[in-house]
Amino acid sequence: MTDGTQAPGTPPGLPGLLDTEAIRKDFPILHRTVHGGKPLIYLDNAASSQKPRQVLDAVNEYYERHHANVHRGVHILAEEATALYEGARDKVAAFVNAPSRDEVVFTKNASESLNLVANMLGWADDPYRVDSRTEVVITEMEHHSNIVPWQLLAQRTGATLKWFGLTDDGRLDLSRIDEVITERTKVVSFMLVSNVLGTVNPVEEIVRRAQEVGALVVVDASQAAPHMPLDVQSLGADFVVFTGHKMCGPTGIGVLWGRQELLEDLPPFLGGGEMIETVTMHSSTYAPAPHKFEAGTPPIAQAVGLGAAVDYLSGIGMDRIAEHEHALTAYALGRLAEVPDLRIIGPVTGEDRGATISFTLGDIHPHDVGQVLDEQGIAVRVGHHCARPVCLRYGIPATTRASFYLYSTPAEVDALVAGLEYVRGFFG
Secondary structure, three states: OOOOOOOOOOOOOOOOOOOHHHHHOOOHHHHOEEOOOEEOEEOEOOOOOOOOHHHHHHHHHHHHHHOOOOOOOOOHHHHHHHHHHHHHHHHHHHHOOOOOHHHEEEEOOHHHHHHHHHHHHHHOOOOOOOOOOOEEEEEOOOOHHHOHHHHHHHHHHOOEEEEEOEOOOOOEOOOOHHHHOOOOEEEEEEEOEOOOOOEEOOHHHHHHHHHHOOOEEEEEOOOOOOOOOOOHHHHOOOEEEEEOOOOOOOOOOEEEEEOHHHHHHOOOOOOOOOOEEEEOOOOEEEOOOOHHHOOOOOOHHHHHHHHHHHHHHHHHOHHHHHHHHHHHHHHHHHHHOOOOOEEEEOOOOOOOEOOEEEEEEOOEOHHHHHHHHHHOOEEOEEEOOOOHHHHHHOOOOOEEEEEOOOOOOHHHHHHHHHHHHHHHHHHO
C-alpha cells in the first residue's frame, strides 16, 4: 500500500498526497482491458468501488479456512468465524469512532439500514413513535433509499412528510429551516454527501435545529464513509448508515450505527434466529443490541471483507484520501469547464464538495454519452442515479456522472475530457 508519497505524473498544483500508481497495483480489475484492448478507466465509484487484493484475499481465506455459522457453535471453526465476524464489528466501530462496538449493527446495505430505522420508529412507543401527530423531514437531494422508506412510514402512520428544497447551484435551501423543522418534527433524515450533486451538506446547522425541537437525526453517510474521516460522535446524529461496497468492501454488507440507548429502547425490525433471548409459544424476549437487529445467519464473509476494507483504508489514511479526492475533483471541474456545451449539475467549485460530478452535454442524451464513452473504455454512470427528484428539480431527464476514488488519477480525468470531445464530434 501507499506511504502517501508523490504520485507520478501529477499535474502542477495537484498535491501528490497518494501514490496512485502503487495503490492501483492492489486492484486487479484496474489492469484489465475492454473493447478490443482499451485500458479500463473506471469512473463509477459513487455506484460501487473496486476491491483491493487485500479484501479479496480476506474473503477467500475465510471461506477456505474458517467458514461456519457464528455465535452458536462450540467447535473451532464456529469460534474462528465468530471471532472474525465480531472482529469486523470492532474495526468498523473504531473506523467511525463509535463509543461502543455494540452500537454497530450489520445489515445488507444502507437501504436496509434506513428501512430498519424507519420501521423501528413506526413501531416504537412514545417518545420515539412516529404517528399522525408528527412530521418527518428529508431533502429533495436524497437517494431513493432515503425517500421511499419515509414515504411508506408516512402512509402507514399518517405522519406528515416534509423536505428541504435545493438552490440553483446544488445546495440545500435552509432559508426556512425553522419552518420546516418544527415542534412536531420527530425525525430529520438527510445525506451527508449527495450521490448526484457531490454537495457536502451543513450537518451542524441541521443537527442544531433538530436538537432544538427534540427530533431524532438520521444521516446517510454512504457517499461520505468511503471518502473522508467519519466520526459519528462529532456528527451529533442519532443514527448513521453506510454501505460496504462503496468503500472497497464486498456487496451485501451495510452498517447502521445508533446511539446505545436508542438501540436498547427501540423494537426489532426482523424476527427469527439469533436475535432472541428466550422463546416460548406465547412470547419472546430479545437479545441486547446489536444482535437484536441481526436476525438469522448474518453476512459473515461480507463482514470479514468489510473489516479488511476498513484496515486497507485506515492504513492509507482517510484524511489523505479526502485531500487527494478534493484536489482531483478541483482539477476535474477545471478541465470539464473547457468542454463546450457541458453543464455541471451541482456546485461548480470544490468548496464543500465530494468527488462526484454530474453533467449534461448539450442536447446529447446522457445514455448516448455513456455508451460512446464506454466504447472508449471509460466507465461512467448515466440516468437519474436513484435520485429522480434532483433531475426533476433541474428540469433534465438524466445526467452523466463521473465519480472518483483513491485510485483515480489526473490522467483519467484527461481521458474523460478527451472522450467527451470525441462524443461531441460523434454526434456533431
